[in-house]
């Protein structure tokens with residue numbers, strides 16, 4: 184579903200942000216991407232969403248050849264990806280319902296279908312009871328749940344979560360992780376950037392370590408059977 188083949192990204196200022204990346208992510212995987220600030224994690228995400236163009240190599244995402252994608256097909260690529268950010272990025276003048284519904288409206292979902300889809304997404308994140316609240320009336324964890332509902336409501340194949348628990352306390356971070364795990368169990372691929380050491384220490388997920396533009400480590404710890 185995501186395939187980087189010898190991908191290099193050099194920014195116009197000469198920074199080699201990614202160097203000869205080879206990476207394959209299969210449908211349904213849950214990946215934690217770690218690495219110090221400046222390592223190249225955001226650049227990797229931005230190549231997937233085609234916010235940045237790669238310099239050389241090939242990249243395929245959800246069946247689309249992103250390395251040579253035409254401008255007019257970029258919206259189709261982006262519709263297949265849900266985004267979740269550290270700072271939630273909710274619209275403050277809209278209610279929870281409206282924030283999630285807005286994602287459906289922008290892709291032209293018929294109005295009679297939107298309500299069911301929004302309630303379904305809010306149920307997935309455990310927030311149906313807050314449909315009429317405004318973001319400022321919610322805790323950080325609740326706001327992130329709304330952002331996750333917005334990311335899944337259009338049923339993307341892939342979710343890119345960029346440090347989604349960076350602004351949350353440890354307990355809330357684990358609750359948010361559980362929401363992502365529930366979504367992943369239903370088949371959505373998740374690529375999560377994180378600095379959360381607890382997640383990495385207590386996981387059996389595939390962990391990709393990026394350092395200085397290269398993949399330094401890529402492994403999955405086996406589940407203990409004894």
Ligand code: ADP
Pocket residue numbers: 194195196198199200218219220221222223224225226227
């Ligand atoms: P991370 O997300 O791991 O912190 P980034 O992908 O943001 O790392 O950055 C990787 C490298 O690319 C850094 O050296 C950063 O300064 C550089 N960089 C990021 N974005 C740009 C840009 N738009 N123009 C020039 N250099 C950039």
